[in-house]
Amino acid sequence: MDYRALAQEVVERAKRAGADEADVWVQTETEFSVQVRKGEIETLSQASSKGLGLRLFKDKRLGFVSTSDFTPDALERLIETTLGIAAFADPKDENALADTDPAFAFPNLALYDPAIEAVPTETKIEMAIACERAAFEADERITNSEGAGFGSVAGETVLANSQGLVASYRSSSCSLYCQPLAEQDGKKQVDYDYAYVREWDKMEDAEAIGRRAAERVLRKLGARKVPTQSAPIVFDRRIASRVWAEVLGAVNGDAVYKGMSYLRDRLGDTVASEIVTLVDDGAIVGGVGSAPFDGEGLPTQRNVIIENGMLKMFLYDTLTARKVGGGAKSTHNARRSTGGAGGIGAFNLLLLPGEQSPEALIGAISNGFLVTSVMGGGANTVTGDYSIGASGLWIEDGKPTFAVEEVTIAGTMDSILKGIDRIANDLVFHGNIVSPTFSVAEMTIAGL
Numbered sequence: 001m002d003y004r005a006l007a008q009e010v011v012e013r014a015k016r017a018g019a020d021e022a023d024v025w026v027q028t029e030t031e032f033s034v035q036v037r038k039g040e041i042e043t044l045s046q047a048s049s050k051g052l053g054l055r056l057f058k059d060k061r062l063g064f065v066s067t068s069d070f071t072p073d074a075l076e077r078l079i080e081t082t083l084g085i086a087a088f089a090d091p092k093d094e095n096a097l098a099d100t101d102p103a104f105a106f107p108n109l110a111l112y113d114p115a116i117e118a119v120p121t122e123t124k125i126e127m128a129i130a131c132e133r134a135a136f137e138a139d140e141r142i143t144n145s146e147g148a149g150f151g152s153v154a155g156e157t158v159l160a161n162s163q164g165l166v167a168s169y170r171s172s173s174c175s176l177y178c179q180p181l182a183e184q185d186g187k188k189q190v191d192y193d194y195a196y197v198r199e200w201d202k203m204e205d206a207e208a209i210g211r212r213a214a215e216r217v218l219r220k221l222g223a224r225k226v227p228t229q230s231a232p233i234v235f236d237r238r239i240a241s242r243v244w245a246e247v248l249g250a251v252n253g254d255a256v257y258k259g260m261s262y263l264r265d266r267l268g269d270t271v272a273s274e275i276v277t278l279v280d281d282g283a284i285v286g287g288v289g290s291a292p293f294d295g296e297g298l299p300t301q302r303n304v305i306i307e308n309g310m311l312k313m314f315l316y317d318t319l320t321a322r323k324v325g326g327g328a329k330s331t332h333n334a335r336r337s338t339g340g341a342g343g344i345g346a347f348n349l350l351l352l353p354g355e356q357s358p359e360a361l362i363g364a365i366s367n368g369f370l371v372t373s374v375m376g377g378g379a380n381t382v383t384g385d386y387s388i389g390a391s392g393l394w395i396e397d398g399k400p401t402f403a404v405e406e407v408t409i410a411g412t413m414d415s416i417l418k419g420i421d422r423i424a425n426d427l428v429f430h431g432n433i434v435s436p437t438f439s440v441a442e443m444t445i446a447g448l
Helices: 003-016 072-088 114-118 121-138 206-218 237-250 253-257 318-324 358-363 413-418
Strands: 021-037 040-058 061-067 142-161 166-184 187-190 193-197 229-235 278-281 302-307 334-337 340-344 349-351 367-379 385-396 399-412 420-423 438-446
Touching (some): 003 021, 003 040, 003 072, 003 166, 040 334, 040 340, 114 142, 121 142, 121 166, 142 206, 166 206, 193 206, 229 237, 237 253, 237 349, 237 367, 358 399, 385 413
Parallel strands (some): 229 367
Antiparallel strands (some): 021 040, 021 142, 040 061, 142 166, 166 187, 166 193, 278 349, 420 438
């Protein structure tokens, strides 16, 4: 099916039915996943899905409805229903399409690799089995597994609007993971490792992923609590990304507009260490969260949110920027799915890396805590308070020495961000919110 032509047709039909403006978001996906445990297949699935979301404006009122039925009669009902919903909505001055350019040439961001779809099912299964087997073979203390798996997805995204814009792109990705369980002295620990790529030839060796997963779980054996104290904290890169996910909530323009962010009156202020530069960039070639256009049809771009510690901007879509007024403009951060009318979000949010290795960063700490896993809690982005359960490794004389569990680390987002004193160089794009390892000069550790 020509989904570009379909989206264009629905927009035109919505206009003929009485909409002032309209846009249509179409997504199609084919997903594959296999999970194995102890060398046997536990689940294997392949599924295709499609969806279409129609957003329209009538007399400054917004209506939105989605469907997975693309038959002519179903689409006719979709348009009627959406107009009916709009009739009951409150009129708002901001309700209108963004000013898009139908002639804009969106870049090719290398988001699709046909080789991923061509990988035989047998190969995907063998990779998952090999990944888990490597973990088991790494050490006899690895006695069980919560599984290993391979997943892939490929699809197409289309946006058409009543300003004449019709844009689309294809995307694909695949991932491989392993989650082994280790046991010592009657106590069990579990951890994982994984890889995510957009290009098949960049997928890591399955055995290497399994061995890394084994190393991560083995170092957790013998974990114990430590006394309550204040000490330097090192956030492992996988956990460090969660800190920036909290910051993302605080720089969301809608939350700021509603007074629901601890950063609401801080634009232009120093909110982090001067070595901190936080960027959202939806136009990174091959990026996990990259897209040539945002949910409103505006080209994605590089936004510097925090630069050398200073808060430079909040993130907006067009509707929120219009509500805020005062010269606020969309930062091209509208996010969209077929199931919603849109909102504000990041594409590729990242802390710019430093120059030293994680080992060198840890080597500079005489006594501190390397956090490798967290659970529950997090930041209250309204007040800025931060508290979360953590486990990891205790650092003595610049080296991880023993495993730590069942402690809580706490502070405020201000004290954490301003306390960042070292940033490592180990940035890896395994998600759309990523961070290198970094250290905070001091945080409270609640333990024994």
